[in-house]
Amino acid sequence: MTSSVNKVEFFVGSLLPALILMIIVNLIILPLSGTDGINIPIYVLSTTVASMITVILGFVIGLLAKNQMSTSLISTPFMLIFLLLPMFSTFNEGLAFVSRFIYTGALNSILQKLVAHDSYPVTIENILVMAAWLIISIVVFIIAYRKNGIDK
Template identity: 40%
Template sequence: MSLSVTKIKALFGLKLRLIISNMSLMTAPIMAILYVVFMKSIMQSKAPSHVALISLLLGMGLCFNIVMGGIMMTSYPLAEEKEHHTLRVLMTSSITGPEFFIGSLLPPLAIMTVTNLILVPLSGASWSQIHLGNFLLITIITSLTSLVLGYIIGLIANSQTQAGVYSIPMMLILSLIPNFEQFNTTLKSFSSYLYSSTLITILPPRIPLVAFHGRFVRY
């Protein structure tokens, strides 16, 4: 089956405009950027080292963007199209399934990748610490995982409300547990099975930390 580049480009442009104009879908990228900027301003004097600060900021920022953004940007629009019966119209047109999948997948992936790159300098990290090739490879793979997971939720849900109900527990588990695994051995064992923990353990420069009376202490 041959793919039409023209149809994919047209669908890409349409989906990109719809996502950017929908502030609810842009919540995760914006939240990730604001989180890194805000936490950096209040934690610079409290973190035990510059590397530890980068690890905390970049890890949580990437989780917000990749996990929450990936799931929301595919589950909500797909559920909306099912709810308003526009998906049925698209699938009965000349657009094939693979063309629809690729054209709908690329816009959120592009937005998430640009946001991930913005988070690196905002967190205070240098590219020598991150390694651009590894960074792009891991973030793109995990972003695609979140996007496909969002598609699955969108297919199961019959409305945007249902998509939100199904998405929120998944987003909380995938984004919060990897960031709190160092405080609990049970969470650490469970987190090792989550793809989002790769972002926390591999990409940022890591320093093992524990919280002790409100301060970060190395162990």
């Protein structure tokens, strides 16, 4: 199926279009949101890392799903957890604690501090959480690809 393309080229070729589109949307959202004076390099870097993690996790779900129909069924609980948990963390201390260790929670923390013009919007904890999620998602993708690769 992909005889002229190796695995790394296929991965990068699949990742880049989605990632570039997400970066463009993140940049368009910035002026539309009405926020001004935020640190744009930190915004772009943090949203790009979170977008990469999201796309890679989407790859994993796609590899593990039996067909296209089951992909949306499998991905819905993950989307709800990753997207809603940081929002609901303001209402519950337990959710706030858990949200600190999810990449969307770290991103939410960074974005809130950027909007508040905090002089240090990124903490060591945020960096470690995002880096750990990026590494873990890549490792899980490699395992899922070896088990259920597109050529199988």
